[in-house]
Amino acid sequence: MLSFLNDMPLSLAIGLFVAFAAVIGVVGTRLAHIVDDLADRTGLGEAIAGAVLMGMATSLSGIVLSVSAALRDQPELAMSNALGGIAVQTLFLTAADIAYKRANLEHAAASIGNLMQGTLLLCMLSLLLIGRFSPEVTFWNVHPITPLLFIGYVYGLHLVGKAQANPMWRPSRTRETKVDEPDEQALQQSLTSLWLLFAFLAAILGISGFVLERSASVIAQESGLSQAAVGVLLTSVATSLPELVTTIAAVRRGALTLAVAGIIGGNAFDTLFAAASDIAYRGGSIYHVVPDSVSLWVALSLLMTGVLIMGLIRREEQGPGRIGFESVAIIACYVAGVAMVLFNGSQDAG
Template identity: 25%
Template sequence: MLYLIFTLAAVIVVIAAIYLNRFGDVISKKSSLSGAIVGTFLIAGATSLPELTTSLTAVFIDNPDIAVGNMLGSNVFNLLILAAVDIYYRKRRLFQRINHKENIPSAVVGLVFLAILISAMLIPGSQSLFNVGLEMLVIVGIYIVAVKVISNSEEEEQAPLAKDYSLRTGVIGFIVAAFIVFLAGSALSISGDRLANATGMDASFIGSFLIAASTSLPELVTVIAAFKLANYNMAIGSILGSNLFNMQLLVITDVLYREGPILAAVGTSHLFTALLGIMMTLIMIYLLVRPQASAARSQWRYATPSLIITVLYFVVTFALY
């Protein structure tokens, strides 16, 4: 029965995420918001709802390893999604078809967030305010500034809509799809957590990889759907934005975890997951700043950075667990 619930929830999440992206595309083209902005904040927030539910549940059952591992694991898995899509569609050269200036800030801020978390985990006796780590307050402050900077970026040219929806229909459809993602994603997370617990695996591994992969399913569908709509900025923005949003959800998790700073209560394996995120993000930044001429030769030479990201993910996962 548990397997049936997990599978059914996954299917519903996939369908809802497709409509989430479709109506997000309508909003980006019928309003003053660019595809990168819609992807970075609007869609990213909605597709991160399963991560929020999972981490809050982990806090409720007093399992901080699952809560933190879910967020960090989702971030690295999200980058793996982007790399895998880039490899699969290497003929289209995804990173050569985007407005780089709109996506570089999100990637850089994501890198800064991971560096802050690593520093907090390495420094013993983390400082806190009302049982919340000071590093979390810094992350919130940087995010607020990043929202303002990214929102002031230029609006790119938009491709025509596949179907003509009004802005009102797009907004209503987006809200409904986001609500369905929240419900189905919650069921996906909870059933996945129970399936993982039944195997007796370590909580850090469960949170960082099994649950993280499950809750990242909406991001996978969103990227593929955005790619098929030729809204490449939204495809990349949804992933980079989801990673930024996940860090804000980690802040909420720390606020609700009343035993002290949550990073002080987790295992050391999360440090390696964060370091993996640093390496993958650095390669992603290279893809965003790489001149087109350097990727103009063979398809596989173009896809080499994404291949490195993919190999890194599986090698580090195998080495840790």
């Protein structure tokens, strides 16, 4: 089976890529409903459930792809998929903002949990940059920044939970603020069946990521595109489809905090793609073998996340085009990043 996926023709690789991207989209829609029900049924709340459950589950396809690429000695694809995914998922919040007609999404979904998740993401991205520019020292082919990423993520979640349990700051309530309230129908559902369905859907996302990695590798080889371009523009978008679908589905369901938390929390978890890829990669520190064009996306993700946090604090009710100023700025940042990737690719080809 593995040899077949490695040696398949370009047409089949493209077909599989499209098919499994569609599978991710369908499964992601259902997953948003399950996580929202689990948030109510378990008492976790939308912010924590979105960050941990939906963030991790929708990231499975991406982490499988990055780790698989690192094992196959494709560090550039592994890291560009991880970092490009963080940027494109932040961009997806603008789609959710457009979908929510009543007000700016960041205005309606402001919460201490989402702000804490955003600052955790800034810290995790900063650690990635520190790893990139620190001395190239490894222990058993693993860079010291890798365990720090895992420790920082777990401790950050602990702080998020404490801040929500005993908040020292609350956003002002307005007529457009959407409060996280339990759904009575969700409280009647079997907790066991919800967990089993959640695990089943998450497994499908993981398998889809494995097939996407194989097909993306073939597309990169046959099309002449660089691994960075394929990772940033192709695989990161495809493996981030669950975030897009679940975020839009959560907005339509009225679970606004869940929608924003799923993106920000998923992005914080996605920084662990790099840590897992460093462990899987046997050629030394993965942070030091990727080109600057990949590291650029860490800086862009830092900028986009900073803008998003400003939007959550500013809470503009209506902005340009009936979306917030942060959505406009995030779109501009992502478009500039894509332009730089394409420009660098053309320079390398020349």
